[in-house]
Every structure is written in C-alpha cells, then in structure tokens.
Amino acid sequence: MTRYILRRLIAMPFLVLGIVTLAFLLTTVTKGDPLTAIVSDRQMNDPAAVAAAKARWGLDRSLPERYVIYVGNLLTGDMGTSFITRRPVAQDVFFRLPATMELVLAAMLVGSTIGITLGVLAAYFRNTAIDHAARFFALFGSSIPVFWLGLALLYVFSVKWGVLPGPGRLDPRATPPASITGFMTIDTLLAGNVKLFIDALWHLILPAFVLGWAVAGTISRLVRANMLEVLDREFILTARAKGAGELRVVIGHALRNTLVPTLTVIGYSFAYLLTGAVLTETIFSWPGMGSYAVEAARGLDFPAIIGVTIVGGVVFLLTNLITDIAYVIANPRVRLG
Structure with a gap:
C-alpha cells in the first residue's frame, strides 16, 4: 500500500x-x-x-x-495577476475556495443522505410502490438540469412562498463576520453570533439541495443494486435466523457491506461537484470558484481562467487519491490483493 x-x-x-x-x-x-x-x-x-x-x-x-x-x-506560487481585479490570481482563488468547499460539503451531505436512504428503501421494498417511487426520484434527480431545478426552487421557495432566503450567503443587510476559516457557518459560530449562523444556514439549504440532488440519483441506484445483492447472501439469512431485528440486519449488516463500494462513488462525486458547481453558484450568487470562473470567462481574464483550472484540477486529483486510499483501507480484499 x-x-x-x-x-x-x-x-x-x-x-x-x-x-x-x-x-x-x-x-x-x-x-x-x-x-x-x-x-x-x-x-x-x-x-x-x-x-x-x-x-x-x-x-x-x-x-x-x-x-x-x-x-x-x-x-513559486505566483499564478499571475488578474486582468479584471488587478489582484494576484492566487489571492482571488483561495479567497473564494472556502465558499465553494462549504457549498460542496453541504451538497455531499444532502446528496449522500438522500441517495443512501432512497437506495436502501428501494432495495428493501423491492418491486413495490416504494421501490418504484424511489427509482423515479433517482432518475428524476439524474436527468433534470441543475440550472432549471435551481431556478424553479428559487422561484417557489423564495419568491412565491418566501419560506427560504434568496441568493447570497447572508442577508444583504447583515454584516459578515471576520473571515477566519472562510466557511460562513463556522465563522459566524466563532464570532458567537447565533442569529447570523442561522441566517447562513438557511441561505445554504437551497443551493446545497440543488447541487446535492445531482449526485443523489447516482448514489441511490448504486446502493439499491448493491443492497439487492447483499440481502440475498448467506450471512444475512444467518443473522435473521439468529433472531436479529430487521433494523439491525438492514443497517448493521447489509448497509455496512454496501457502503464500501459506494465510498468510491461518493468520493468521485465530491470531486465532480467541486469542479462543476459553476451553474449553481451563478444562479444563487454564491461567491465561490464557480462564479469567479464565469466572471473570468466573460472578461477574457486568462490568468484567472488558468488559475481556476489548475486549482480545480489539483483538488480533483487529491480527492481521487484520498478516495482510492480510503477504499483500499475500507476493503481488506483490495488491500491484500
């Protein structure tokens, strides 16, 4: 290894x-x-x-x-100077990277939770209405364009119903806390401002759901396929024969063995979202790397375009490396092989 x-x-x-x-x-x-x-x-x-x-x-x-x-x-760490901002590209990119990381981490939490839950339900209640509904939502999530879903949810929940805030990371009238980590939710807690933390959390819900839904369908289909295979194995029958409850059988035995191959997909999905959050950040005015890349492309800011590409590529490579190492650690058969 x-x-x-x-x-x-x-x-x-x-x-x-x-x-x-x-x-x-x-x-x-x-x-x-x-x-x-x-x-x-x-x-x-x-x-x-x-x-x-x-x-x-x-x-x-x-x-x-x-x-x-x-x-x-x-x-030497010099990515050049931006044509538009007249600041070092490295400074601009790493100032915006935490915003993208915060959004992607929240999106992966949402996407993994939805995907795993739908996959488990679809496999356990196979060929029932629950299975068909879960597979429909998985297919819907994989097929619908991100920009359409983002605009639709923004109109319904923010404009029409007013239950969730609009674009941005905070209310426009709020004063942002001092940037320590770059994560708005963490910085507001470090500043001891609970009200501002709740505001940042509410602003994170819609973009995280839109971005996470893009990978929820893929995770759901993979979990369902692996769960169907695992639920028919001998050790599951043995656990049931010994009197283990269904919750323990499904979560403790079947899902535990299913998550090993799913780990790879989750890791690659994280890298995909990190480099592909352009549309979501543009729709929700999220000041991350995606929106910075769009601004650079519009203004033909070549140093900024190259800088964003390099940082995105390096993060993608590191994420893939960490995912592969985690998979080898989690799966003894691969490690021994």
Whole structure:
C-alpha cells in the first residue's frame, strides 16, 4: 500500500503539469483578445497604449516564452495577476475556495443522505410502490438540469412562498463576520453570533439541495443494486435466523457491506461537484470558484481562467487519491490483493 501511495504521489506533479499545459494552450487558441479586458475601447486605437499593455502583461512575447515564464512563476506560487481585479490570481482563488468547499460539503451531505436512504428503501421494498417511487426520484434527480431545478426552487421557495432566503450567503443587510476559516457557518459560530449562523444556514439549504440532488440519483441506484445483492447472501439469512431485528440486519449488516463500494462513488462525486458547481453558484450568487470562473470567462481574464483550472484540477486529483486510499483501507480484499 505504501508503494501504491508513493506511485500516485510521484505521478501527481506530471499530471498537474499536463493540466497547466492544457489550460495554457486552450487560452491561446481562443478567438477572444485579452487586450479588451486590459485597455479601454478608446485606448485600443492608440498603438502606443496597446504596445505598453502588451509589454506590461507579457503579451508581446512568444508562446513558448510565456509558457516557460508562467511555469517558472507557478513554481513559486505566483499564478499571475488578474486582468479584471488587478489582484494576484492566487489571492482571488483561495479567497473564494472556502465558499465553494462549504457549498460542496453541504451538497455531499444532502446528496449522500438522500441517495443512501432512497437506495436502501428501494432495495428493501423491492418491486413495490416504494421501490418504484424511489427509482423515479433517482432518475428524476439524474436527468433534470441543475440550472432549471435551481431556478424553479428559487422561484417557489423564495419568491412565491418566501419560506427560504434568496441568493447570497447572508442577508444583504447583515454584516459578515471576520473571515477566519472562510466557511460562513463556522465563522459566524466563532464570532458567537447565533442569529447570523442561522441566517447562513438557511441561505445554504437551497443551493446545497440543488447541487446535492445531482449526485443523489447516482448514489441511490448504486446502493439499491448493491443492497439487492447483499440481502440475498448467506450471512444475512444467518443473522435473521439468529433472531436479529430487521433494523439491525438492514443497517448493521447489509448497509455496512454496501457502503464500501459506494465510498468510491461518493468520493468521485465530491470531486465532480467541486469542479462543476459553476451553474449553481451563478444562479444563487454564491461567491465561490464557480462564479469567479464565469466572471473570468466573460472578461477574457486568462490568468484567472488558468488559475481556476489548475486549482480545480489539483483538488480533483487529491480527492481521487484520498478516495482510492480510503477504499483500499475500507476493503481488506483490495488491500491484500
């Protein structure tokens, strides 16, 4: 297992370099001109201003030179300066990353809870109305577009009924607490403001449900399939023959053995949500990496686009590594093999 982890860690820098190279090359083949994000329309007609802007941002250099300079700066932690915010990209990205992490963690909690619950119910009450209903909701969750579900729920629960707050992380009139962890729910508790914590929690419900519902269907189908297989095994029949209650049989024996392969899907789903929360963050005005990526793409902010891609890729690789290690630890057969 140690050799396996070392091999994965050794390969990771080369994978990151591939991500950096691909992201850098993709920004160079786009038809958009990054100068439009740097100089005004009036200055675009001034050759001296254009030349000065190109020299200032290194756009007058050849592609290989820019690539070597960028990789060299990246090794020191410098992702460049944003064309739009005029701040270091690393500062912008890591300022917004906790907001995305908070949303994704909440979404994974919602998605895993819904998916596992529906999967267990569908398997235990197989070929009944409960099974059909659970499979319908799983299929519905996997098929419906995230942007449509987000807009629909926002209209119903926030605009129409007014039971849940609208976009944002806090009420617009509220004063945010000092940023310590970047997680609004944790920072409000650290500040001792329970009222603000409840407000942050209520603002988290809708976007977390929308994002979590996207993976709930996948988890539900996997849990159902594995539960159907496990419930017919001999050790389940033995547990029932010994007089174990149904709750203990289903939760303590069947579900426990089902969660081992499900762990991999949950880990990959986390990585998917972390890099794919763009639509949800845009709809709910969530100031995370997704909304930052959208703003960068609209403004042709190439340093920010590359920075978001790199951070997202690194987090995806780390999540996959942790998931694979957890699976090997949880499954003795894989570890022994």
